[in-house]
Amino acid sequence: MKKHIFPDFARSYWTDSVDRPTLPAYETPKSKTEVGIVGAGLTGITAAYILSKAGFKVCLLDAATVLNGTSGHTTAKITAQHGLIYHELQQHFGTEQAQQYYKANQEAKDFIESTVKKEQINCQFQEEPAFLIANDKKELEKLQLEAEAYESLGITSKWVDHPDFPFPAIAALCMDNQAMFHPVQYGLDLLEACLNNGVEVFENTRATHIEYHEHPAIVTDAGNRLFCNHIIQASHYPFYDGEAYYPIRMYADRSYLMAAKVRHPLPEGMFLHPKNPARSYRRAEINGEEHLLIGGENHKTGQSDVDMFEHIKTLAADADHYFGLEAIPYYWSAQDYVTLDKLPYVGPVSEAHPQIHVATGFRKWGMTNSANAAKLLSDLIMEKENPIATMLSPARSVKADPGYRNVISYNADVAKHLVKGKFGSVKQQISDLNKNEACVTMHNGKRIGVYKDQDENTHAVDTTCTHLGCEVAWNNAEKSWDCPCHGSRYDFKGEVLNGPAKKALSPIDL
Numbered sequence: 001m002k003k004h005i006f007p008d009f010a011r012s013y014w015t016d017s018v019d020r021p022t023l024p025a026y027e028t029p030k031s032k033t034e035v036g037i038v039g040a041g042l043t044g045i046t047a048a049y050i051l052s053k054a055g056f057k058v059c060l061l062d063a064a065t066v067l068n069g070t071s072g073h074t075t076a077k078i079t080a081q082h083g084l085i086y087h088e089l090q091q092h093f094g095t096e097q098a099q100q101y102y103k104a105n106q107e108a109k110d111f112i113e114s115t116v117k118k119e120q121i122n123c124q125f126q127e128e129p130a131f132l133i134a135n136d137k138k139e140l141e142k143l144q145l146e147a148e149a150y151e152s153l154g155i156t157s158k159w160v161d162h163p164d165f166p167f168p169a170i171a172a173l174c175m176d177n178q179a180m181f182h183p184v185q186y187g188l189d190l191l192e193a194c195l196n197n198g199v200e201v202f203e204n205t206r207a208t209h210i211e212y213h214e215h216p217a218i219v220t221d222a223g224n225r226l227f228c229n230h231i232i233q234a235s236h237y238p239f240y241d242g243e244a245y246y247p248i249r250m251y252a253d254r255s256y257l258m259a260a261k262v263r264h265p266l267p268e269g270m271f272l273h274p275k276n277p278a279r280s281y282r283r284a285e286i287n288g289e290e291h292l293l294i295g296g297e298n299h300k301t302g303q304s305d306v307d308m309f310e311h312i313k314t315l316a317a318d319a320d321h322y323f324g325l326e327a328i329p330y331y332w333s334a335q336d337y338v339t340l341d342k343l344p345y346v347g348p349v350s351e352a353h354p355q356i357h358v359a360t361g362f363r364k365w366g367m368t369n370s371a372n373a374a375k376l377l378s379d380l381i382m383e384k385e386n387p388i389a390t391m392l393s394p395a396r397s398v399k400a401d402p403g404y405r406n407v408i409s410y411n412a413d414v415a416k417h418l419v420k421g422k423f424g425s426v427k428q429q430i431s432d433l434n435k436n437e438a439c440v441t442m443h444n445g446k447r448i449g450v451y452k453d454q455d456e457n458t459h460a461v462d463t464t465c466t467h468l469g470c471e472v473a474w475n476n477a478e479k480s481w482d483c484p485c486h487g488s489r490y491d492f493k494g495e496v497l498n499g500p501a502k503k504a505l506s507p508i509d510l
């Protein structure tokens with residue numbers, strides 16, 4: 001591969017290519033609304049849109065800026081083809097629930113399409129077929145089982161033997177009439193419709209807690225309170241757990257994405273090779289020119305086996321090998337939560353708190369699942385029936401979960417990282433650091449992390465995660481401190497980028 005120039009910093013094309021509105025912070029000591037929504041990603045904005053159209057008074061808060069979370073760092077395929085899932089769902093939950101999951105996700109795609117038309121949203125929405133790929137005999141067997149599940153569930157599909165794709169594939173399972181779009185442009189236009197419907201939107205306002213009075217109140221980091229009849233936690237990870245043990249019921253999984261200018265374009269379609277290596281492909285228009293979006297290299301957050309930037313280099317090598325890489329205008333990475341039974345948690349956060357809702361665990365299929373969650377939560381608030389309410393309820397029995405055994409192995413993994421982080425040897429020196437490098441070292445008997453920035457300023461933080469005390473690891477692809485236990489992430493100054501942590505890492509004076 002010829003030597004390619006990588007951008008200095010990770011940056012998502014989606015967030016970099018839009019004009020954002022300037023929105024205020026929530027600074028009222030006390031006020032009241034009907035529905036308080038925490039988190040202005042696609043889930044929160046879609047819920048605000050549906051509820052405000054139904055006449056509810058809605059207030060939407062975001063810890064940072066709107067659409068800058070996972071929704072701003074996704075691949076943005078809008079599809080009901082969620083990897084190899086329908087055979088597994090049918091085995092574990094039965095035909096009816098597997099059909100409901102498919103139907104809900106197909107309807108979510110239709111909802112996005114009709115909203116694009118109704119609100120005249122110019123977001124590169126385009127229908128495309130989705131392909132699942134097998135590349136060896138074992139994968140072929142799994143794909144055949146998936147195709148059989150499609151057949152018995154009534155999912156329309158096409159089987160393609162020896163497809164002529166630019167990357168290795170011996171067979172593919174195709175779901176027609178799926179779609180892709182620019183997720184941030186879609187979300188911003190939907191937000192504008194929300195503002196026109198009277199939704200109040202606040203940025204730079206982190207919710208830290210929920211208090212109980214006659215009505216529940218969202219408490220913000222500035223100590224202000226927003227009293228609500230209903231609260232929706234659309235914060236990707238629920239900042240308020242309701243003693244329902246979310247940290248032991250899901251894990252954060254990270255993937256890397258690259259926008260690449262290539263000589264040989266990707267054929268029509270969106271493609272997924274699910275594992276070993278996982279690769280996701282689609283096209284995206286960047287400054288009027290077609291680019292390849294290539295993604296993959298997933299691992300649990302904070303638990304990469306190799307230096308994190310190696311994942312970006314591997315994607316670049318694949319892009320070059322199969323498509324002829326010319327330039328890399330963007331690369332970035334992001335994470336999503338995976339629940340133990342692979343279905344999202346959408347509904348009351350716990351049985352004790354029916355007015356406080358959560359939507360999380362989309363397993364990297366949150367374009368349709370965010371629309372599903374928004375519709376389901378709006379229905380619950382409006383006391384309407386919804387066919388997927390029981391299936392996605394966070395209170396569904398964990399003992400009946402096929403993933404129940406995963407609770408044990410996942411939490412053993414957390415315990416391993418807790419211990420390894422505390423006692424692992426630390427030999428690096430601050431004096432050895434070059435620009436844009438970081439190390440973990442000892443300072444006054446304390447384990448600290450130090451990053452040297454572009455201007456050679458050093459930033460030191462206590463490496464103990466403020467969630468439950470695991471030790472964070474440096475992510476040199478994103479210049480962040482990532483926790484291997486439940487996926488909290490912090491920027492190089494220690495500020496929270498992703499929950500469950502709510503408090504920054506403590507700064508250290510060197």
Ligand SMILES: Cc1cc2nc3c(=O)[nH]c(=O)nc-3n(C[C@H](O)[C@H](O)[C@H](O)COP(=O)(O)OP(=O)(O)OC[C@H]3O[C@@H](n4cnc5c(N)ncnc54)[C@H](O)[C@@H]3O)c2cc1C
Pocket residue numbers: 038039040041042043044061062063064065066067068069070071072073074075076077078079205206207208234235236237239254255256257295333334335336359362363364365366367368369370499
């Ligand atoms: C690499 C990658 C590729 C993906 N590709 C696809 C794909 O092709 N198709 C697909 O369907 N799905 C895909 N997904 C999944 C999808 O992007 C996500 O599931 C979806 O964007 C989640 O949306 P959200 O609104 O729930 O969360 P987010 O977009 O993360 O929004 C949550 C918001 O809450 C805010 N917040 C967090 N905590 C607080 C707090 N305490 N107080 C106030 N605000 C808070 C954050 O700032 C953020 O803006 C992908 C995911 C990843 C990681």
Ligand code: FES
Pocket residue numbers: 247465466467468469470483484485486487488499500501
């Ligand atoms: S995210 Fe839970 S200990 Fe760090």
